[in-house]
Amino acid sequence: MRTVGIVVEYNPLHNGHLYHIQQSRKITGADAVVAVMSGHFLQRGEPALADKWARTEMALRAGCDLVLELPVAYSAQPAQWFAYGAVAVLEATGVVDALCFGSESGELAPLLRIARLLAEEPQALSGRLSGLLKAGLPYPSAYSEAVRSYLSDAGLAVDAGFRLDQPNHTLGLHYLLALLRLGSSIEPFSIRREKSGYNQTTITDRRIASATALRKLLSERAEVAALAPYVPASTLEILAREAAAGRAPVTWESFARPLLHRLLQSREADLAAFAEVTEGLEFRIRQSLRTLPEYSVEALLAALKTKRYTRTKLQRMLLRILLGHRKDELAPERLASGIEYIRVLGFGEKGRELLRRMKKTAAVPVIQSAAEGDWPYLRLDAEATALYSLAFDAPAPADAWRDYTRPPVRV
Template identity: 35%
Template sequence: MKIVGLIAEYNPFHNGHRYHIEQAKKITGADHAVVVMSGDYVQRGIPACMPKRLRAEMALKCGASAVFELPVCYATGSAELFAEGAVSLLDRLGIVDTLVFGSECNDLESLSQIADLLVEEPELYRTVLRFHLKNGASYPMARQEAVSACLRGNDCSFLLNDPNNILGIEYLKALKRQKSRIIPYTIARRGAHYHDPDLHDSYSSASAIRSLLAYSGSAVHIDHAGQPESSGIHHILGELEHQVPESCLELLKDHHRIQYPICQNDFSLILKYKLLNKKQDSLIRYMDVSQELANRICAQLNHYFHYQQFCELLKTRELTQTRVNRALLHIMLGIKKKNVAAYTSDHFHYYAHLLGFRKDSEKVISAAARNGKLPLLTRLYDAGHLPESGQKMLTQDVLASNLYTSVVTDKYKTAFKNEYNQGILKI
């Protein structure tokens, strides 16, 4: 039994993701695809546009055999931390043979060359990096210059300009650092650019689809009888007909204004409450919060109107929008530097939280339970055997999910269901 591993957010699931699953199985000869997926919050430091179980169900209906949740401290971390956490989880499942990721360049050799360099960090690299940072360059630009200086004979540093290439390099770094036996492959990212805001024929970006779904949560349309229509969802789903698989379209229809769309500003009062209860010297305890950012948060707090506006207010040339997003999210969720440092120094994981699986793939779950280095959590009430650090990580995951679910239930007036009472998906 061959199993390919995939790392994803599916925010939301679309045709490009289905293509990724299909091609990953094809090029590796895998019988099954196991996915490590971000939970209710994603790597850009914002809440996912819809709950994790809805996104997991879409993946399972489109070819994934099983979906495991990436703990929130890694799902909302830097590209490096995200990759290390996800790769470690795939590796410790004990059943994954290969990893397939998308990239703009589809050039595994060049991506591997950069990854090797960044893992080794030779003296020339460190010297050039320090020089450019000292002269005011941003870290990404300084890193690219340092890579270019070290690869003059085969300068592929321009690959660091594209987001999927960067993430692919981080996956390769993580495999190397963790001495994993998993064999990497890459496939060309198909369709629109990662940040393309426009819909295309059939392979639009997740950004474009999210924008349309967000609009569906706020726009008001008038039906033929002159009455307000429920956000024109039928018109919007019509636009998405060629962008997402048919099974996903049905789920989008069934759960609209029941579980989604969710946006950053839905958490505005929660974040403000958290910030009002923090002192300047305590803010730097949280992941991605520098002293400079802590100072800016305290100086600008009286100008807080809503979550997204405050993020934009705080950003500078040195503090990117994504960095600010992540920092504020970590404050809101209570994700502290010392805790994450303890997790990463202790093999990253204490459990593998299974969100769902296909009934015709039960042998995959049995193999993970038999061969893996982590206990499989299918019911969170069974987690009493975890060590203290594992309990702390799980408590953080549960709190983050319950907070997200509370926002969903408040926004759409649906019944709240605690994370401990959520069942496992079986498709």
């Protein structure tokens, strides 16, 4: 059975994602689709709109066959480690033949050429990147400029008009770098993102809109039905069910009180120990708390924002503080050591067959519950679930322990 892997968040799953699933099967000739999906907290440092089991059901009903969890240690990281963790999960299954990701251009060749040149992490590139970051450029811009400068000096300029700083190009490059660094035989493919940009907040098409624009629409209209033209019927049904149960939509403001409690009780030295708190941001946090016009996450982000620090960087920092993730837990050396288990969130009939194959091919244990192991990153995921449950309208004690008690979703 030829199998393609995709990396997803589905926040929420929309018609553009449905197109990606369908095209991934088509262009790779795959019989089955394995999705590596972020859990409750996402790459831009945000909580998911709905919990990971609801979004797993969206994935399975839209055509995915097996959904695996990307641990929170990787899911809320910059592109390098987000991509590395996701590809490491796919590689560890032993059953994935191809990886298909969306990009702004749909062109694989330029990204692959750059990835082969950068796979060994040349020292000159690291030096240029460090200098640009110190000059105050946000990481995405700094990385793009450092790569362009490095390649230009080597006489290998990036193709004219090919923008490496576009978010899906950046992620795509890091997927390819991860494949090379892991020595993977998984074959990469890319499809062009159609009609809506990754961060586009406006809706310009009758059927396709970005997840960002849909979350904005939902916050403005406050009714799930507003999303109907842009999402599959199954997504709408699941979101309506979760909203009726008081489990969605979850936003950053759902965590304002626990976040502010941790910030107010922490001294500068305490804050400095958390992951993503860099370059004296612990002092800026404490100063900002004294001048907030109101106690909200949005007000805090506005107070912290500068040209140097993107909103995404600050959200990731606040998330790591909220979750209590320390620098030593998420050190590059630890992240680079790879995954220790594969967590199954859900599967269909073909997914069941893949799981049977994975019993023989997987490089690490394949588990369906947090009760099956005691790995440090699995504990972080269970703790993230417990925290996420506090955002529900009427959280029950059982909600906090669902990583131990809830079986995978079956469709």
